[in-house]
Amino acid sequence: MTLRERLRGLARVQSDASPVVSLYLDTRWTDEQQRARARVFLDGALDRARRGPPAATVRGDLDWVEGQARARIDQTADPGAAGLVVVACGPAGLREAFAVEGVVPNVLALDARPFLRPLADVAEAHPPALVAIVDGERARLLPLRVDGAPPEEVTLESAVEGHHRRGGWALLAQSRYANRLENQRSRHLDAVAEAIGSLADVEQIVLAGEPGVIAALQARLPRPLAARVAGTMRAAQHEPAGALAARARVLLQDAERREERESLDAVLVEAAKGGRATAGVAATLDAVGRDAVHRLYVLERYHEPGTACDHCGALVTPVRSHCPLCGQATRTVELGEAMVERVLRGGGTVETVAEHAALGAVGGVAARLRWAV
Ligand SMILES: [Zn+2]
Structure with missing residues (x-):
């Protein structure tokens, strides 16, 4: 399920009998102090919520939400994601806890509907994105997951024949060989472009590699696909997925801010007209x-x-x-x-x-x- 689908589902929830409990937790813990601050926030917010009008159903939801949050706070391993979202309303059959790769504030809210502003913000700032690390014979496709889980990557590899240079060949043979490799590279890049194009859900693409190869690949992308390229960056095939994903996220965030500013300027002009x-x-x-x-x-x-x-x-x-x-x-x-x-x-x-x-x-x-x- 994409974050947008989740958001749309939550936006339909309304519970008049017993309030919906929504918890957001900033889980960017680089030191113990930040973890301790999260505990203090959670204790205070739950305490205030429990002192509110008693309703047996809310108690159960608050307990469940607390359990989810504590499990995350006490997790010694780095959670990997920037935020945790927990939404619960027993009578409405709603209990969801999920991590998001986007910054959220620490908030606990009880209302007839789930509190959605921070989640909407994350969903908008992180549309489904893909990093493609491409060279002349290989491509790694790395979908960026909005829940911050380690990316599940796919490697596309062309079988390159005659790749080993033999000594002593004539110039003609060498240029034939180079030609052949060039053709193979073309076919490889065409195939990569097609593979990327088959991933319909992807809204933003980051192309990574040597500038020459990237330019050659970009020239092969059909226009609707080329429009989804949000940026390019230098990268080597041996770089680990996590590091590439982190660099791509920074690049996408900058692109997103620019795009937001420009589209908002245009909206204000249009409204004035x-x-x-x-x-x-x-x-x-x-x-x-x-x-x-x-x-x-x-x-x-x-x-x-x-x-x-x-x-x-x-x-x-x-x-x-x-x-x-x-x-x-x-x-x-x-x-x-x-x-x-x-x-x-x-x-x-x-x-x-x-x-x-x-x-x-x-x-x-x-x-x-x-x-x-
Ligand atoms: Zn009315």
């Missing part, structure tokens, strides 16, 4: 309420109380006891999280933005729309 985009809380809420959002951009620090109507689906600000559209009773929500959930449920995507002056100036939220509203 009255096109298929919105900027600001009121316009974006309206679009979210109509399920018109293709991609939501929300500043990390954006939090605002508002009103959700379960009857007609309206999301509005400020807080009101009754829906301004249909007159039914409403519930108070944090609008950032409410918008994220709603967009994910509708099949849209979400970008959490750390810093962006123009987005801050319009109120912290903007959206690319499926159609003009």
Whole structure:
């Protein structure tokens, strides 16, 4: 299951009888102190949650969540992943614990729905990616797993004939030989391009190797595949998978930040022109309420109380006891999280933005729309 599929599944969960417990834990432990900090956070957060309104079902979920978190904290081996996500709601039949290769904050939340903002952020920042380490006769394909597990790699090898040079041959023979090798290299690179193209799930590709070979391979990629190449890097076949994956992740992260900034700039321009985009809380809420959002951009620090109507689906600000559209009773929500959930449920995507002056100036939220509203 990809992270996006998991996210979409969780966005459909709603439990009014007993709250959903969502725990995020930053597991980037380089020393014992950080591990100790995680313990302190967990103890404090669970203690506060257990002092809340007693419900037998929540107790069971809190115990299970605690068990999952403690097992990870007490694990002496490096967990390998940057974060842990645990979601539980016994009455809804929901119990999931999984690692993610993306930075998450330490948070424990109890609500009628799973808390999804940090997970949406990780899913958006880490689309399914592949590193291809290619030379003239070999290619290693290394899918980057978002759960931080060691990559499972595949080696493609062409059987190169006549590879051993014999001494004393004439120049003609040597050039024939070189020609033949060149043809073989061409066929090898064509085959590598085809193998990469067969992996439909992969959204981002990093090509690694000597620049000459990479350029030759890139020239052979069909256009839709070439568009998925997020970057290239020098690499040697003998480099271990873990080190290559780490270098590729840094490269992808930089590409992702650049892409996010450019697409957000374009959305704000489009919104100002009255096109298929919105900027600001009121316009974006309206679009979210109509399920018109293709991609939501929300500043990390954006939090605002508002009103959700379960009857007609309206999301509005400020807080009101009754829906301004249909007159039914409403519930108070944090609008950032409410918008994220709603967009994910509708099949849209979400970008959490750390810093962006123009987005801050319009109120912290903007959206690319499926159609003009
Ligand atoms: Zn309503």
